[in-house]
Amino acid sequence: MTQIAASETGMNGQGRDNKAKVVVAETGGARDRIWYARGWDGMPLAASLQLLAKNRFAIAPSRLGMALVVLALGPFNSLLATVQRIVYGRRIERTAIRQGPVFILGHWRSGTTLLHELLALDPEHTYPTTYDCFAPSHFLVSASFLPALVKHVTPRRRPMDSMAFGLQRPQEDEFALCNLGVPSPYWMIAFPNRRPQQLEYLTLEGLSLEARRRWQQTFIWFLRCLTCREPKRLVLKSPPHTARLRVLLSLLPDARFIHIVRDPYVLFPSTLTLWKRLFRQQGFQVPREEGLEELVFETLVRMYEAFERDRPLVPPGHLCEVRYERLVAEPAAQLERIYRELDLGPFDRVRPGAERYLAERADYRPNRYEISDHTRQLIRRRWAAYIERYGYGTTVGA
Numbered sequence: 001m002t003q004i005a006a007s008e009t010g011m012n013g014q015g016r017d018n019k020a021k022v023v024v025a026e027t028g029g030a031r032d033r034i035w036y037a038r039g040w041d042g043m044p045l046a047a048s049l050q051l052l053a054k055n056r057f058a059i060a061p062s063r064l065g066m067a068l069v070v071l072a073l074g075p076f077n078s079l080l081a082t083v084q085r086i087v088y089g090r091r092i093e094r095t096a097i098r099q100g101p102v103f104i105l106g107h108w109r110s111g112t113t114l115l116h117e118l119l120a121l122d123p124e125h126t127y128p129t130t131y132d133c134f135a136p137s138h139f140l141v142s143a144s145f146l147p148a149l150v151k152h153v154t155p156r157r158r159p160m161d162s163m164a165f166g167l168q169r170p171q172e173d174e175f176a177l178c179n180l181g182v183p184s185p186y187w188m189i190a191f192p193n194r195r196p197q198q199l200e201y202l203t204l205e206g207l208s209l210e211a212r213r214r215w216q217q218t219f220i221w222f223l224r225c226l227t228c229r230e231p232k233r234l235v236l237k238s239p240p241h242t243a244r245l246r247v248l249l250s251l252l253p254d255a256r257f258i259h260i261v262r263d264p265y266v267l268f269p270s271t272l273t274l275w276k277r278l279f280r281q282q283g284f285q286v287p288r289e290e291g292l293e294e295l296v297f298e299t300l301v302r303m304y305e306a307f308e309r310d311r312p313l314v315p316p317g318h319l320c321e322v323r324y325e326r327l328v329a330e331p332a333a334q335l336e337r338i339y340r341e342l343d344l345g346p347f348d349r350v351r352p353g354a355e356r357y358l359a360e361r362a363d364y365r366p367n368r369y370e371i372s373d374h375t376r377q378l379i380r381r382r383w384a385a386y387i388e389r390y391g392y393g394t395t396v397g398a
Contacts, residue, residue: 106260
């Protein structure tokens with residue numbers, strides 16, 4: 001176990017804050033490997049050119065190899081996408097999403113992945129896998145052979161912690177939208193020194209009618225592809241969806257939502273660590289990390305202003321709230337409560353798989369964080385509404 005001290009300088013909107021120190025006690029995570037597959041490798045050529053062109057091809061010399069690999073794979077992905085359209089196009093168009101999907105909402109590092117993997121154990125549920133999201137334009141035709149070819153260049157651990165990573169594990173559908181060429185705040189992962197990136201796509205507000213229509217059509221098309229493969233209830237997880245309740249309900253009025261919150265004094269340094277490692281491992285630039293603290297502060301505020309405003313639109317019985325601390329303390333009880341409140345069916349069909357999953361993770365130890373008093377005060381001030389709303393006013397952090 002190693003200690004990493006990271007000093008960040010942020011902006012408070014009126015001037016520079018003093019430097020705040022975050023110390024991380026690491027439990028593991030994926031190491032850098034130059035030959036590892038990156039999240040952009042599944043982009044069709046038009047999508048990869050769009051991403052690079054929008055960022056003026058501002059690629060660091062040391063990352064040119066990554067960019068060339070993405071561009072080289074573009075025609076291959078485009079060809080497979082054409083094959084999928086020929087083979088499955090009409091079937092996808094006719095596929096109906098008959099059951100309201102379950103959306104797992106919450107800020108990054110709040111426990112959304114744990115919930116996603118637990119709900120994915122239900123045999124009556126389906127979900128996008130990592131492969132689906134990194135090759136969304138052709139996974140229906142390529143999933144039978146490509147994962148076996150690329151598994152040796154795929155990390156076995158996530159870059160931000162020591163949780164298992166694999167092509168068949170549940171994944172965020174936001175990555176699928178990125179790889180289909182839809183603008184996303186996740187573009188900043190590819191070009192971390194050109195922030196902010198597409199922040200209007202966090203809430204989908206302020207978009208032109210055409211841009212919003214394209215987002216909606218692409219999103220529903222991807223869900224139809226997943227349903228075409230396996231016509232079950234979808235379980236979806238992407239933190240940006242927390243700020244998109246209004247749009248999601250307009251598209252899928254019978255959707256269910258699970259919203260998870262976590263101690264903000266852990267959430268803040270954990271999110272910093274997430275972005276730093278994704279920037280380092282997935283970016284076409286050598287990250288400078290300038291203004292990263294301000295990005296984390298402001299994004300949560302913007303996300304939860306939208307969420308709290310639109311929460312009343314959710315029909316009764318379609319939203320369940322979970323605290324991360326209770327979920328890890330009593331996972332079976334909390335999962336059973338979710339099934340009961342959202343009317344997802346009998347929990348008994350999930351219990352055996354959930355117990356096995358939790359037993360396998362019994363030795364997992366999350367990263368531990370030490371934050372300065374100054375940083376703690378900033379969190380308390382900048383995220384006051386979140387702290388008060390979700391009852392973290394008396395927490396001592398971790």
